[in-house]
Amino acid sequence: MRFRLQRSLSFVTLCLLPLVFPFSPAHADFTYGDLSLSGNVQTQQIFRHPEPDKWSIIQQRNVVRIRLEYDWIKNGQAFSRLSLPGIDYAHFVGLYRGVYDSVYDFEPGPRQEVFPYGGRAGRDGKLSDLSQDAAHALRFESTFREVFTDIEFANIPLSLRIGRQMVVWGESDNLRMLDRTNALDTTWHGGGVGQETWDDLRIPYWMIRGTYNFGRIGNLSDVYAETYWVPGLWVPLKFGFSPGRTWSSPGSNPFGGSLSGGNFKLLNRTALGRRGNYSKTIDENSQVGFRIGATTSHGIAFTLNYLYQRTAHDDGVNTSSLRGLNQCDLGTLGCESLIDVARSNSDLINRGILPAEAYYPYTHAVGVSASYADAEYTEGVWRMETIYEFGKPFADKRKPILILDESNAPTPSGFLGIKKSDVWQAFVGFDRPTWIRMLNRRSTFFLTTQIFWQYIPTSTSRFQGQLSATDKVRNWEAVGTIAASTVYMRGKLLPLVFFVIDPINHYSSQVGWVADYYVTPRLIVRLAQNYFFVPGYGGRVDESWGLGGLYRRRDETVLRVTYQF
Amino acid sequence: MQRQLLSVVVGLFWMSWHLAWAEMPDTTLQAMFHPYANGKPAVDGLAPGTKVSQDSWQAAQDYLPAEILDKIKAGELAFEVQETTDLPVSEAYIKATQQHAEQVTFGADGELNGYVAGLPFPVLDSADDQAGLKAAWNLRYRDFGTIMQVWNTFRLIDESGTAGRVIENYYVVAYGMHRPKMDGSDGNDPNIWKEEGLLYKEYFHITAPFDLKNTISLKHRHVRDQAKDEDWLYSPAGRKVRKIIIKHEDAAFDSGILNDDYFGFSGYIRNYTWKLVGSRRLLAPVGIRAAKTTFGGRGGWYPVDPWELREVFVLEGVPKADDHPYSKRVLYIDRQMFVPVYTLFYDREGAHAKTMFEMYGNPKFNPGNEHVRVPVWTGETMIDHQNAFGSVTEMTKIIYNEPMPVEFFTLNKIVARGR
Numbered sequence: 001m002r003f004r005l006q007r008s009l010s011f012v013t014l015c016l017l018p019l020v021f022p023f024s025p026a027h028a029d030f031t032y033g034d035l036s037l038s039g040n041v042q043t044q045q046i047f048r049h050p051e052p053d054k055w056s057i058i059q060q061r062n063v064v065r066i067r068l069e070y071d072w073i074k075n076g077q078a079f080s081r082l083s084l085p086g087i088d089y090a091h092f093v094g095l096y097r098g099v100y101d102s103v104y105d106f107e108p109g110p111r112q113e114v115f116p117y118g119g120r121a122g123r124d125g126k127l128s129d130l131s132q133d134a135a136h137a138l139r140f141e142s143t144f145r146e147v148f149t150d151i152e153f154a155n156i157p158l159s160l161r162i163g164r165q166m167v168v169w170g171e172s173d174n175l176r177m178l179d180r181t182n183a184l185d186t187t188w189h190g191g192g193v194g195q196e197t198w199d200d201l202r203i204p205y206w207m208i209r210g211t212y213n214f215g216r217i218g219n220l221s222d223v224y225a226e227t228y229w230v231p232g233l234w235v236p237l238k239f240g241f242s243p244g245r246t247w248s249s250p251g252s253n254p255f256g257g258s259l260s261g262g263n264f265k266l267l268n269r270t271a272l273g274r275r276g277n278y279s280k281t282i283d284e285n286s287q288v289g290f291r292i293g294a295t296t297s298h299g300i301a302f303t304l305n306y307l308y309q310r311t312a313h314d315d316g317v318n319t320s321s322l323r324g325l326n327q328c329d330l331g332t333l334g335c336e337s338l339i340d341v342a343r344s345n346s347d348l349i350n351r352g353i354l355p356a357e358a359y360y361p362y363t364h365a366v367g368v369s370a371s372y373a374d375a376e377y378t379e380g381v382w383r384m385e386t387i388y389e390f391g392k393p394f395a396d397k398r399k400p401i402l403i404l405d406e407s408n409a410p411t412p413s414g415f416l417g418i419k420k421s422d423v424w425q426a427f428v429g430f431d432r433p434t435w436i437r438m439l440n441r442r443s444t445f446f447l448t449t450q451i452f453w454q455y456i457p458t459s460t461s462r463f464q465g466q467l468s469a470t471d472k473v474r475n476w477e478a479v480g481t482i483a484a485s486t487v488y489m490r491g492k493l494l495p496l497v498f499f500v501i502d503p504i505n506h507y508s509s510q511v512g513w514v515a516d517y518y519v520t521p522r523l524i525v526r527l528a529q530n531y532f533f534v535p536g537y538g539g540r541v542d543e544s545w546g547l548g549g550l551y552r553r554r555d556e557t558v559l560r561v562t563y564q565f
Numbered sequence: 566m567q568r569q570l571l572s573v574v575v576g577l578f579w580m581s582w583h584l585a586w587a588e589m590p591d592t593t594l595q596a597m598f599h600p601y602a603n604g605k606p607a608v609d610g611l612a613p614g615t616k617v618s619q620d621s622w623q624a625a626q627d628y629l630p631a632e633i634l635d636k637i638k639a640g641e642l643a644f645e646v647q648e649t650t651d652l653p654v655s656e657a658y659i660k661a662t663q664q665h666a667e668q669v670t671f672g673a674d675g676e677l678n679g680y681v682a683g684l685p686f687p688v689l690d691s692a693d694d695q696a697g698l699k700a701a702w703n704l705r706y707r708d709f710g711t712i713m714q715v716w717n718t719f720r721l722i723d724e725s726g727t728a729g730r731v732i733e734n735y736y737v738v739a740y741g742m743h744r745p746k747m748d749g750s751d752g753n754d755p756n757i758w759k760e761e762g763l764l765y766k767e768y769f770h771i772t773a774p775f776d777l778k779n780t781i782s783l784k785h786r787h788v789r790d791q792a793k794d795e796d797w798l799y800s801p802a803g804r805k806v807r808k809i810i811i812k813h814e815d816a817a818f819d820s821g822i823l824n825d826d827y828f829g830f831s832g833y834i835r836n837y838t839w840k841l842v843g844s845r846r847l848l849a850p851v852g853i854r855a856a857k858t859t860f861g862g863r864g865g866w867y868p869v870d871p872w873e874l875r876e877v878f879v880l881e882g883v884p885k886a887d888d889h890p891y892s893k894r895v896l897y898i899d900r901q902m903f904v905p906v907y908t909l910f911y912d913r914e915g916a917h918a919k920t921m922f923e924m925y926g927n928p929k930f931n932p933g934n935e936h937v938r939v940p941v942w943t944g945e946t947m948i949d950h951q952n953a954f955g956s957v958t959e960m961t962k963i964i965y966n967e968p969m970p971v972e973f974f975t976l977n978k979i980v981a982r983g984r
Contacts, residue, residue, distance in 0.1 A: 093984055213977040373796075518730060
């Protein structure tokens, strides 16, 4: 209790920090010459309402963000004192995020529903089921999300960014194809499109990034090359389960209920969402990317991209992050029959260990992105992006891991075999500022629409989807999005509406809206809602995009209050 | 016969030499760039120190547009009168005008032929059918310096004086073509962006508040008026540089300042029908003796530093598009600097809807810019009378003509600096 109080006090201190600093009222943030300090304090409540009369609060999150920026080298002078003639400019950025999830203090009910939202399997625990230690472990976060410095050289057109950072490539919104350098932390929110920023969802990595400006080459202008290297510090998709993280994955912990008590463990000291069977060294856990970009004489801006990285399993593809490993090799001493193989696997399971390891293999990926502003005819911007990834891991039903059934006969467990396949993803999008004067006489609506598709050039009949035993992996998948935003009340009211539809999986859909109201320039109130549905279909829909199938009964309303400085 | 031929040859040579080297007469330049050389304007009842207000506006009634006078009568605005300030533009610009103005003509495509640098049309006569169009081109090629760097605060203010949104930003505009050739050996190339055909590039970087911090936009304005701007936006929320289309009749932040409206007019000349209404002697908030404008009056929207008598052109622009929010805009352009000092906007029904003031100061009172000879910007305000609302740009700091690397204005720089 004392520890908890101390942590709470430190959080309060951080929240008040900006208020005790003297500052110039001429600035919206705190600026002292080349140094600026800014940030916000935010509280967010999320209410879940699977039915109109069934509401429960599932999140009460309090966040403080503090951002420090400093021009520490200007015109070759570091700190205005030390001459560094080779460097023209350097800029430091530090972004701190402190979180206090106060929902773990009052632990509201009721039981949360989880996928597939039916029968006993559809009901999960309550927050109050968490032990005090478990709740405490989830209650706080305190981290420097980003800490990096930009360095621009004086005599060569090279810029470096060194430190903990994010790299975002590509042209799409919310469809992560070339934007896959940083894996996601879905413990922040599992289905937060439209509510949470990707900045909060991405896991920043320590890395070095360089951009070299070639200027003009022939008919191409703004030619540049960019590369990054994550030296041994990559981490995969992070996720949480109900009831502890009711806003994360829509399911209960699949590793729960081992015979030894507690959760099942994995082989080779691997852990899902944390690490695979590799050491966190430069040799085994690095990640690189390279792209060149340019603009043609016709105004088409494009990039050519190459990425080499471990599979994070966060791009919506129905890949498997578990690779089964039989505990004995058939034909070796003591492992003469399939029963021996199954027995050794079952023995392991009985000891609370699954015969599998967390699996994050390296893949090569190549991609292209492009955009073109057609000011003449459509008065909009056309965007596209495509990526081809080699050798992604899928669960293979024909390579089962054997275990013993109740009659001691070997039976295949279909989830743990792995077969690799290439995957092609692409999208085309169109943005247009458009007058809809009957709704807003003074400002245009920004309309943006995207069509996304995915193709697996392998027979997928042997693949097993990850959501359930009936989940199929299809060769073709597609998703469409449309969004509209505008401004009212002289910049004080900013509404956004959006709609997402998956035409392959029973038109599984999501519709949402967000409205930010600036009570004052510093105080912002946000109200937002997300609704998930499958029109005209009451059955279960296995889809991995997080729409009306996977999130069917996770309609949510968000109330957020932010004070920024 | 030989003598006749010789005369023809000599005559043709003289004519071609004369055409190539024709220069604008000094008297024309004097009238345009030094209108106060023979004495400052003086008007009975408007001596320096005179207060113009709700209670004492009579002496000023012939020296203000009726729309602004109405606001004074209504008590929305009051100011003192100061002596007219001589604010010549740069010698290089005047010299370029002298050298090149005579050869500027209109091409069939509506673009200028023969324009090199300086003011394209220093002679404006309202009896000339093309005088309005010429004035619009003068506006486009006014002396803005080579590079202007501005740190300012943009406030959206309601009638009570309360700001609903406050946005701090760093704004740079750099001209890359048709710059006057500077003296000296600084290697100044007047047409650094000739290959791309770009007149100027605008870089805009929001520095506060937190939710918009590090939003960056880049605009390319082409020399050809027929060519459309190119715009890019870096949003920290998306962390990507996106190409965007900006509608000129749209207003950022619902501020009431259309994208066409900045600096009085910053749109495409071709989209308007221009008419030079005439020239007048008017009071205007020019020659401010401070680095930034003081705002006051109703809502804190108005420039309340002393105003002075200026020689002004009145230029009317009527949008060609039927669905444009304005029926017309009337620009009051300072003759000496050729910058609009205020602009009146009229709605589709013809009613006066908005007033924009652009304030330019006396460089002697602007630390660091004492020797600058371009119009020194000290603030901007757009007053939306119909919606009782003001959009005020307050200056923090401004720097003119300090060299910056060309790479600063490239997309790659935004890619590298985006955070």
